[in-house]
Amino acid sequence: MAAEFGVGRSSAREVVQQLACDGLVEVRHGHGIFAADPGPADERSLSVHDGLCRARITGVFEVRRAVxxxxxxxxxxxxxxxxxxxxxxxxxxxxxxxxxxxxxxxxxxxxxxxxxxxxxxxxxxxxxxxxxxxxxxxxxxxxxxxxxxxxxxxxxxxxxxxxxxxxxxxxxxxxxxxxxx
The missing domain is CATH 1.20.120.530 (GntR ligand-binding domain-like)
Known part of the structure; x- marks a missing residue:
């Protein structure tokens, strides 16, 4: 994917992570990246998803502070x-x-x-x-x-x-x- 869009692998990974965090794609390790199911999700999966997004944001700020x-x-x-x-x-x-x-x-x-x-x-x-x-x-x-x-x-x-x-x-x-x- 990185070569197809002319970007580095880390940039492509970051985009995929953000799309997954936004609920737009699902990353199935060993199988690929798939468009997320647009149907209704149960509340538990939404709270896990929201928690993962918050954890990512917190992680960025923790590393920012250290650096x-x-x-x-x-x-x-x-x-x-x-x-x-x-x-x-x-x-x-x-x-x-x-x-x-x-x-x-x-x-x-x-x-x-x-x-x-x-x-x-x-x-x-x-x-x-x-x-x-x-x-x-x-x-x-x-x-x-x-x-x-x-x-x-x-x-x-x-x-x-x-x-x-x-x-x-x-x-x-x-x-x-x-x-x-």
Whole structure:
């Protein structure tokens, strides 16, 4: 399937997982992927399905917290001055998007966090973040709607300020509430 659509295997797997989480396909290991039965499902299967979707969302946020908090600690001692300027520019752009399209807002938010992780200058954390970025963006976009986009720029401003003064503990603290579900 990945080759047919010209995407990587991990991207194809993520799409299939999301479609299964949304109840649109059934994955039968060893047999293939099938369109889900559109007929009525009993309440028990719906609650299991809902529980699995909630577990996936919780898992994404748990991994996000682990990666971003440690990246913030490391970035506090490794971010170059031009990195601080770039983060402030992204933060300003994100503020201007409040009240707008959720997907654009989330894309900008993920880009900001990608830059913080890159500032940590640790390849493995960067790779972990890249694996997390797409599911994180999908989850955040699902959770948000345009009229109620949360203003997380205060947390992000505190993070940039901590990076600027090279305070690893303050950077981690500023990242923690932003990475909670």
């Amino acid at each position: 971003e908090v440690e990246a913030a600690r490391l970035a506090a001692v490794r971010t170059a001055p031009e990195g601080i300027v770039a983060l402030r520019t992204m933060l300003s752009e994100q503020r201007s998007l409040l009240g707008g399209d959720a997907w654009v807002f989330v894309t900008t938010d993920v880009r900001f966090h990608r830059a913080v992780v890159a500032s940590a200058r640790t390849d493995l954390l960067g790779e972990l973040f890249e694996q997390l970025a797409q599911p994180l963006g999908d989850v955040l976009t699902e959770l948000l709607d345009a009229p109620s986009l949360p203003d997380t720029t205060g947390d992000q401003e505190a993070l940039v300020a901590a990076l600027e003064v090279r305070d690893a503990d303050a950077a981690a603290l500023a990242t923690t509430p932003h990475s909670d579900l």
